[in-house]
Amino acid sequence: MKIAGVILAGGKSSRYGKPKMFETYKGKCFYEHSVDALKAHSLSPIVIVTNDDLFPSFKRNDVEFIIEHDTNAYQGPLFAMYQALSSIADADWFFVLSCDIPFVHSAFVEYMIRLTKDSEYDAIVPVQADQIHPLLALYHRRSLVTMKQLVDRNERKIRLFLDQIRVQTIPFSNEDSVFININHREDWLTYKQASQQTKEAHNEQSLTQRTEIFYKK
Ligand SMILES: Nc1nc2c(ncn2[C@@H]2O[C@H](COP(=O)(O)OP(=O)(O)OP(=O)(O)O)[C@@H](O)[C@H]2O)c(=O)[nH]1
Structure with missing residues (x-):
């Protein structure tokens, strides 16, 4: 079974005021914390989905890039996920991470990956204090059909997507800082x-x- 890593790093960061993926923590950009949490488990490929404006500022050459050009840029996370899942041909599962979660770590990724074994779900999504975290989650290739239907209909709400697929929710304790995302x-x-x-x-x-x-x- 093959698992790919997908980092969504092409948002507007309008609430942050500057591209938040390049903010640093412990000497690394936020987006690198996502890359390294996935890298520790040799997921392949690991792709960063971004756009023409942001691409020149990424410094990692050990990952692949999917670039959203022109009208494909800034279409939101569901569209970006669709770009990645539809262009990585040979993965069964996709570990999707956002680029604004500096406290993410490889133990979390490892724990989640173990749940894919023999799973018949379309997605495995963490929940903390009743809040679902679809941008630190695993999606099976099976979910691509529904994703495409929504994208084609210009319906971009991740919640709507999750309502239409089989989701396994995984509870996490309130103390776990892995889900802190910076807006x-x-x-x-x-x-x-x-x-x-x-x-x-x-x-x-x-x-x-x-x-x-x-x-x-
Ligand atoms: N590739 C790509 N990633 C996106 C896009 N929109 C959001 N993301 C990513 O999805 C994650 C969550 O994004 P948000 O924080 O909700 O949105 P944002 O646009 O980054 O920030 P705001 O403008 O403040 O809402 C982040 O990792 C974003 O970089 C997009 O259009 N393309």
């Missing part, structure tokens, strides 16, 4: 500060532990 710059500042504070608390704790060990000697 506004203020959100990113808040998350960065929170993550910094956690790191400092952790450093302080290990310093305290080290000190205790020192005094016990």
Whole structure:
């Protein structure tokens, strides 16, 4: 069974004010966190779906690109998914990730991939606190027929798509940060500060532990 990786990175980022896929976290662009989470499991191919305006700013040469030209650009995530699924001929499943999820990690990808074994569902989609996350999800080639019908009818709502296919929803705990997607710059500042504070608390704790060990000697 072959699984391809698809990263959607051709949105307008209008709420962010600049192309958010190139914002950095831990020395890597947001979109690279999605690439690397998929790469760890040798999915093949891994494609980034983007457009002519954004393409020159991507620096990775270890992935493939699907470029949405002219009127195909900025048509939304369902259309971008359709572009990818219809042009990757030999994959059974497609792991779709958005480009604005800097806390995504390979353990999440591994967990989801295991669920594809013998699956008869058309999609495997995580749910956290009653919120569905269709842009960190797996889609079977079977779902392409429905996707095409909707795209042809110019109906672009992912929710509508999910209502028409067989979806396995996978619950995740509220603590899991993997689903945090960044839409506004203020959100990113808040998350960065929170993550910094956690790191400092952790450093302080290990310093305290080290000190205790020192005094016990
Ligand atoms: N390739 C491609 N990706 C898209 C398109 N629209 C959205 N995406 C991606 O889908 C994911 C979710 O997009 P959103 O954050 O909802 O939309 P956005 O256009 O990026 O941002 P806003 O303009 O603020 O809504 C992101 O990874 C986007 O890059 C598109 O037309 N083409």
